[in-house]
Amino acid sequence: MAVLVEPDLRVGAPLRAVRPWTIAGIFGLLAIVLCAAASWIPSLWGDEAATLLSAKRPVGSLIGMLLHVDAVHGLYYLFMHGWIRLAGESAFALRLPSAVAVGAAVAAVTLIAGRRGGARAAVVAGIVATVLPRLTYAGEEARSYAFTAAAAAWLTLLLLWLVDGGGRRLAPAARRLAWLLYAVGMAASSYLFLYFATLLIAHGAVLLGSRASRSTLRAWAVCAAGVMLTLMPLAALAYLERSQISYLSATPDDPSIWYYFLWFGMPWVAIPAWALIALALWPAWRAWRTRGMRPSGTGPRGVSTRLVAATWLFLPTGVMLVVNLVYPMYTGRYSTFAAPAAALLVAEGILVLGRLIGGDPRRTVAATAGATLVFVALCAPVYVLQRGPYAKNDSDWAEISAAMHANAGPGDAVVFDESARPSQRPRLAMRTYPDGFRGVRDVTLRVPYYRNDWWSDRAYSVPAAAQRGRFDGVERVWMIEYDDEEGVQDTWGLADLQALGFFETGRTITTHRSVIIELTR
Structure with missing residues (x-):
């Protein structure tokens, strides 16, 4: 007698059956396509001209130039030196590596969101990251910023895996090797762009906020010290070449830039995005204020995604802005490596909003989907503007x-x-x-x-x-x-x-x- 198996009709059951790496791959590829689409239309501009002309030099000439200017971009220029010999010098070819880097960043965002929130959280975070204006902009620009976003996302994922994932079950030798990989990744990424090193501040805060073990704190501290030591030559060159960013001291202060330009592109995206970020952080803030507890979601179950995203979003940029008050050295593009954190918090805010509007599982799914589509619709005009012929600093x-x-x-x-x-x-x-x-x-x-x-x-x-x-x-x-x-x-x-x-x-x-x-x- 045949046995009939009833299909699982629970809301979200088909989605839960999808493997995390499948979700990551789908959204990574989608982000690559979206960033690469029409990327050849905007005229190249000053920073991209610096990339092209630096990459076209013979290696000896490039190294000589880096000793006088742009040392902080030297590793990226060396990569592009090889890339243009394979792919050519068209605007599309120059920008394609950045599109791939954004795809990698989006894939990591889905894995970070899904590790605690499941498939639904991964999908929402993937959608938000794919359309986030800062990432779609970085993905069509021949600069290193998209690479810093990808590196920050994957190194954060590696840190979380070491702290409360499968890394805890590694043999001591394998665990030391994983920490070495983290340190090398941090150092190499900081050589891509020096300010990336401020991500260490966020990672340190994550470990302290999640009450990581002493052995974990000790391992991270050794890695951080090693990273800072390896960065000393680059930091010395950057200091000697500081005159190249002296123009920032003449840039007029515009407070509106800090609330919408950094990650959201336009005010009509920034206002709801910040509201969603506040909604995402409110439960953790309320729990901390009322019960003196760690943010919800920490403890035995592992490090809170909200804690990770909040420290990643606010601390590195906050440090750069404080330094900028004393010595002008900052512009909004420098915070691109924190854009994945913005996507995580916006996605978390959408999930919280869905639960508040919903009530039963089906309504929650519908509300979450609706809020996600509204955010996509808000970002769509920014995406179109980014692909206009004069979108890059009015370059013609x-x-x-x-x-x-x-x-x-x-x-x-x-x-x-x-x-x-x-x-x-x-x-x-x-x-x-x-x-x-x-x-x-x-x-x-x-x-x-x-x-x-x-x-x-x-x-x-x-x-x-x-x-x-x-x-x-x-x-x-x-x-x-x-x-x-x-x-x-x-x-x-x-x-x-x-x-x-x-x-x-x-x-x-x-x-x-x-x-x-x-x-x-």
């Missing part, structure tokens, strides 16, 4: 290159406005999008970037170039001027060209932030 270099390709001819000369900030100079349009400048003479180039101890070219003034005969035989010049933030056109070099006998033909090409002026003689 791709447009400049296209205009030159359509109008300039072989033998024409080009003169670039050299008065703008180095990261905004139109000359970088030629370096990042060279196809539009084929056959055009760069008459003011003094020292190309690959022979410099700085990351970009050095140029002559127009009179200095003329003294060296650079304009001999030139009949037509294209002067590319940069418009400042107030929309006022610069006139750098224009009078000097007129003194050489060039006159404006009346033909100008206006791009998003630049003006291309035709002069002949």
Whole structure:
């Protein structure tokens, strides 16, 4: 006689049957696709130009440059040096590694959320992390910040595994090897970006807040000391090269940046996101205030995900902001490695909201799904804005290159406005999008970037170039001027060209932030 097995109709039963690594893989791949989609549309900008030009250098030239500037990004530049030789120098190729890194970060977020909250928590956290504006932005930018987010997520997961996961059952030798892996990972990630080392503060607070054993605290302290020791050469170089971020002291303070720009992109995302974070932390705060207990979820069952996410989100960034009050050294992108923590707390807030609105299991699932979809909808316009042609600091270099390709001819000369900030100079349009400048003479180039101890070219003034005969035989010049933030056109070099006998033909090409002026003689 056949035995009929009744299907499990309990709410969430099919989801609970999915393995954690399956969830991690699905959302990791989804995040890669989402970040890579349309990533070629925004024009490359100053920081990405630094990445490209540094990566294109011979290794010897790159190391020489790092001794003068950008030492804190040296490991990333070395990686990109190899990558562009495999994948090319297009905007898509340059940004693809960051998309993969964000995918890795999202996968780790699902595993962290699921270790205590189960499959439902993993799925909600995966969705939130996949659409979180800070991560979708980092995933389409050729900088190291996406890598720091991935490294922070996986190293935090490794720490949790060592403290209250399978790592506790390891043999002593294997456990020491795991701690060594943690230390090496922390050191290598800090060489990707020096400020990443502040994550140690959060990890230390997690261990103290969860009352880790003395042996665990001792092992972590040894690792932290080793990491700090290995970072001393990089820290010394960073101090000697501190003038490269001196512009931050002139950046006006805007309090609104600190509440929405860091992780959420726009106010309409930040306001509900912070409300959800507060909702996620409220039960733990209330328990601590009323009963003097550790946050709910700690104790025999292990380290609370809320404790992990809160310390990770607030402590490193808080330390950087405090230091920034004394010495300007911080901008919002530097907190990208804390973005996975923001995703964890927002997801936890959605789960708490679902339980409050629900009541029975089915209503709870529906409310949680609805709140998650609302958050996705709020993030969608930010994602679209991030993929506009001028989304990266208003850069229009791709447009400049296209205009030159359509109008300039072989033998024409080009003169670039050299008065703008180095990261905004139109000359970088030629370096990042060279196809539009084929056959055009760069008459003011003094020292190309690959022979410099700085990351970009050095140029002559127009009179200095003329003294060296650079304009001999030139009949037509294209002067590319940069418009400042107030929309006022610069006139750098224009009078000097007129003194050489060039006159404006009346033909100008206006791009998003630049003006291309035709002069002949």
